[in-house]
Amino acid sequence: MREPTYYIMTALLEGPLHGYGIVKEVEALTDGRIRLAAGTLYGALDRLVERGEIEVDREEQVSGRRRRYYRLRPSGEDAVAAEVSRMRSAIAATGTRFVATKPAVSP
Amino acid sequence: MREPTYYIMTALLEGPLHGYGIVKEVEALTDGRIRLAAGTLYGALDRLVERGEIEVDREEQVSGRRRRYYRLRPSGEDAVAAEVSRMRSAIAATGTRFVATKPAVSP
DNA sequence: TCCGATATATCGGCACTCGATATATACTGG
DNA sequence: CCAGTATATATCGAGTGCCGATATATCGGA
Numbered sequence: 716m717r718e719p720t721y722y723i724m725t726a727l728l729e730g731p732l733h734g735y736g737i738v739k740e741v742e743a744l745t746d747g748r749i750r751l752a753a754g755t756l757y758g759a760l761d762r763l764v765e766r767g768e769i770e771v772d773r774e775e776q777v778s779g780r781r782r783r784y785y786r787l788r789p790s791g792e793d794a795v796a797a798e799v800s801r802m803r804s805a806i807a808a809t810g811t812r813f814v815a816t817k818p819a820v821s822p
Numbered sequence: 823m824r825e826p827t828y829y830i831m832t833a834l835l836e837g838p839l840h841g842y843g844i845v846k847e848v849e850a851l852t853d854g855r856i857r858l859a860a861g862t863l864y865g866a867l868d869r870l871v872e873r874g875e876i877e878v879d880r881e882e883q884v885s886g887r888r889r890r891y892y893r894l895r896p897s898g899e900d901a902v903a904a905e906v907s908r909m910r911s912a913i914a915a916t917g918t919r920f921v922a923t924k925p926a927v928s929p
Numbered sequence: 930t931c932c933g934a935t936a937t938a939t940c941g942g943c944a945c946t947c948g949a950t951a952t953a954t955a956c957t958g959g
Numbered sequence: 960c961c962a963g964t965a966t967a968t969a970t971c972g973a974g975t976g977c978c979g980a981t982a983t984a985t986c987g988g989a
Contacts (some may be wrong), residue, residue: 717975717977718912718977719825719975719976719977719978720976720977720981721912722912722915724961725912725915728916728917728919733936734937735934735936735938736934736936737939738936744913744915745915752977752978752979752980753936753937753938753939753978753979753980753981754938754939754940754977754978754979754980755976755977755978755979756937757938757939758939758976758977758978759935759976759977762975762976770925773897777936778823778935778985778986779937779984779985780937780985780986781935781936781937781984782935782937783936783937786873795916795920796920799912799916799920800920801825802909802912802913802926803908803913803922804852805825805828805829805832806906806909806910808829808832808851808852809832809835809906810835810900812835813902813906813907813957815910819956824944824945824946825946826932826945826946826947826981827945827946840968841967841968842965842966842967842968844965855951859946859947859948859949860947860948860949860968860970861946861948861949861952861969861970861971862945862946862947862948862949862969864968864969864970865945865946865947865970868946868947869944869969881979883972885954885966886954886955886969887953887954887955887957887966887968888967888968889967889968890968899961914976916985930989931988931989932987932989933986933987933988933989934968934985934987934988935974935984935985935986936983936984936985937982937983938981938982938983939980939981939982940979940980940981940982941978941979941980942977942979942980943968943973943976943977943978943979944976944977944978945974945975945976945977946966946973946974946975946976947972947974947975948972948973948974949970949971949972949973950961950968950969950970950973951968951969951971952966952967952968952969953966953967954970954971955964955965955966955976956963956964956965956966956968957962957963957964957965958961958962958963958964959960959961959962959963959988
């Protein structure tokens with residue numbers, strides 16, 4: 716799984732969100748580092764629905780704009796868990812070379 | 823960076839290795855989970871050389887077979903470190919949902 | 930009135946991976 | 960002695976996924 720797809724699913728871990736809401740949530744989750752391109756987002760969403768990892772939760776009409784909410788399905792959550800596990804293994808493969816540094820806490 | 827490329831570079835963290843040696847090292851590093859396909863390996867190697875992240879260390883002739891050793895360059899090591907950092911952030915983004923479980927130690 | 934934010938959709942191009950195929954040598958078992 | 964497996968590298972086409980561009984539409988603020 717690639718990074719954009721991973722973050723899309725991670726955003727949905729908290730609960731259903733619509734496309735643009737996912738963009739904003741991923742931006743928040745990554746401190747602004749990842750700004751999902753439209754093609755990436757809707758392409759990934761379609762693919763994930765087709766694979767049964769997410770599904771349409773509901774559609775809303777908010778001040779003239781349509782919002783389609785997506786929900787993570789159990790297999791999607793499993794996929795995220797598997798991805799986390801793969802990343803942990805990948806980090807472990809470097810041994811003690813790149814040791815995690817705890818972010819500084821405000822004193 | 824994709825997983826195969828990541829492991830190719832991780833294998834080179836220990837020191838120079840030739841193509842087939844990388845395949846074996848990655849297999850060892852991942853408990854046999856990842857077996858680099860020939861196309862993946864040599865394609866990635868060429869790309870990494872072109873980008874200056876690895877370089878040819880030396881060539882040997884061992885029992886009639888040519889071996890081309892590759893060496894990780896500083897920018898390549900930086901790339902691996904950046905990748906580790908990205909993965910740590912990605913894991914952190916899931917919050918406390920998927921807590922790391924220490925592998926069981928033989929009792 | 931025009932710009933930026935909100936909101937979704939689609940298309941073409943690009944990068945990377947993968948399996949298949951090719952080539953060649955060395956060793957081991959039957 | 961010959962077939963199969965391991966060692967070793969190279970290349971090509973197909974498939975997948977990401978990205979930027981483009982399109983469309985509404986709403987609020989300067």
